[in-house]
Amino acid sequence: MTVYNKAEEAANFLKAKLKEGNFENGTVAVTLGSGLGKFGNSLTRLITVKYEEIPHFPKSTVEGHAGALILAKDEETGKNFWVMQGRVHYYEGYSMEQVTFPIRIFFLLGVKKFLVTNAAGGINRNFDAGDLMLIRDHINMFGNNPLIGPNDKRFGPRFSDMTEAYDKKLSKIVEEEAVSLKINIKEGVYFGWSGPTFETPSEVRLVAALGGDAVGMSTVPEVIVARHCGIDVAGISFISNKAAGISAEKLSHEEVQENSKLVEEKFGALVKASVTRFLKI
Numbered sequence: 001m002t003v004y005n006k007a008e009e010a011a012n013f014l015k016a017k018l019k020e021g022n023f024e025n026g027t028v029a030v031t032l033g034s035g036l037g038k039f040g041n042s043l044t045r046l047i048t049v050k051y052e053e054i055p056h057f058p059k060s061t062v063e064g065h066a067g068a069l070i071l072a073k074d075e076e077t078g079k080n081f082w083v084m085q086g087r088v089h090y091y092e093g094y095s096m097e098q099v100t101f102p103i104r105i106f107f108l109l110g111v112k113k114f115l116v117t118n119a120a121g122g123i124n125r126n127f128d129a130g131d132l133m134l135i136r137d138h139i140n141m142f143g144n145n146p147l148i149g150p151n152d153k154r155f156g157p158r159f160s161d162m163t164e165a166y167d168k169k170l171s172k173i174v175e176e177e178a179v180s181l182k183i184n185i186k187e188g189v190y191f192g193w194s195g196p197t198f199e200t201p202s203e204v205r206l207v208a209a210l211g212g213d214a215v216g217m218s219t220v221p222e223v224i225v226a227r228h229c230g231i232d233v234a235g236i237s238f239i240s241n242k243a244a245g246i247s248a249e250k251l252s253h254e255e256v257q258e259n260s261k262l263v264e265e266k267f268g269a270l271v272k273a274s275v276t277r278f279l280k281i
């Protein structure tokens with residue numbers, strides 16, 4: 001079975017849910033990473049489907065990454081949007097195809113704009129734990145690419161243009177909303193590689209030398225597939241810690257989760273405001 005057929009089955013399953021509730025489809029999708037648990041729980045939910053209920057959908061195994069796909073209502077515009085509460089990662093042992101499968105479904109559901117979020121280690125010395133960073137661009141160091149293999153033209157072209165992987169117009173909206181909310185948002189390049197180890201201090205120096213401002217273990221495959229499908233993307237990283245060697249402290253997933261509680265309010269407010277604006281254009 002091709003990825004397209006699998007994604008079609010999953011999309012049809014969700015379209016049936018839309019029909020059942022007589023809900024309007026959403027053209028904006030958001031993936032919630034660490035730091036957005038509260039936002040996820042505050043949503044006006046129309047549909048909540050656990051990942052394991054969706055045909056062919058990969059199941060999340062990481063603590064703190066509950067897996068549910070939600071159709072939520074934006075109270076201000078009255079429009080609906082899709083939310084992925086939790087994602088699966090390449091380091092869990094999933095293939096690139098599985099990691100990016102939700103994006104294929106979004107495409108078949110008619111999603112046009114995608115807001116991706118994540119937690120990342122701060123490489124740029126001007127970044128502190130608790131900062132938010134608008135993703136201006138990324139560097140793919142996963143040692144893999146989700147588009148390797150036969151190309152299905154129904155999704156997109158063989159060679160995807162990545163000149164504007166992060167859409168300028170959508171990114172500007174996120175920045176404007178941060179200003180309105182008095183959130184001091186940084187901006188920079190997200191350097192993505194597989195994990196699950198945190199970096200050694202030497203690797204952190206490598207990332208800095210190569211132009212990364214923040215480093216993480218997700219997002220890049222999803223954004224590549226979104227662009228392949230012609231979906232416009234904006235991204236926000238929550239800097240959960242200074243990367244290894246930049247501060248003297250050791251890193252842990254617990255620290256990432258604890259620090260995520262500190263940003264929940266501002267991060268949630270920014271995502272909410274950005275989504276509302278995306279729904280208006």
Ligand code: HPA
Nearest residue numbers: 119120121215216217243
């Ligand atoms: N490195 C990689 N991924 C991360 C980090 C980090 O320091 N913090 C949160 N995700």
